[in-house]
Amino acid sequence: MSKIHQYKVDLLWTGNRGRGTEAYNAYERSYTQHVAGKPDLQGSSDPAFRGDPSRYNPEELLVASLSSCHMLWFLHLCSEAGVSVVDYVDHAKGLMEEAKEGSGRFTEVVLHPTVTVATRSMVAKVDGLHDAAHAKCFIAASVNFPVRTLSTCAALE
Incomplete structure (x- = not known):
């Protein structure tokens, strides 16, 4: 019998500059990933796709x-x-x-x-x-x- 393992990650988009996705340049690609009991991971898209180079993509x-x-x-x-x-x-x-x-x-x-x-x-x-x-x-x-x-x-x- 095989075992099933489940992994839960909560993701929160943090890139709303106040106008949401009204325009392609109006929002950031930043987000926070959270796993219970662990430090949050700050992410973004690759800089080639308007992402923050200081965050993981x-x-x-x-x-x-x-x-x-x-x-x-x-x-x-x-x-x-x-x-x-x-x-x-x-x-x-x-x-x-x-x-x-x-x-x-x-x-x-x-x-x-x-x-x-x-x-x-x-x-x-x-x-x-x-x-x-x-x-x-x-x-x-x-x-x-x-x-x-x-x-x-x-x-x-």
Whole structure:
């Protein structure tokens, strides 16, 4: 039997300058996302779409979700496989293609994790564990574009 998990996020548009959406330039794209018991997240659209560059945009959050989901599964699988990860950094990049009529879609996300493991003998296992993490990542399994992983691994000893 499968388990169902529910995630609740409250979103409040905060960009009404007093005239609502009366005109395209009359409103801000800012919003606040709230999850009970957690700090609020201040968001906006991408600056290319009249957004506030100091706030997170949905596109960044999608790339961040893929990156963090992969990392969490990778660390879990490493712990089960006896691979001691001592450092993990990812410089993930997402590509979104905007269509002429204004819509758009992500065409790919590439994760670039740099992993440091405790000993050289662990390095050989890392690529397979990235593959397994990708297969288990809930977010990667939910998107309709490729998510690739180009990893680098080093050892302390």
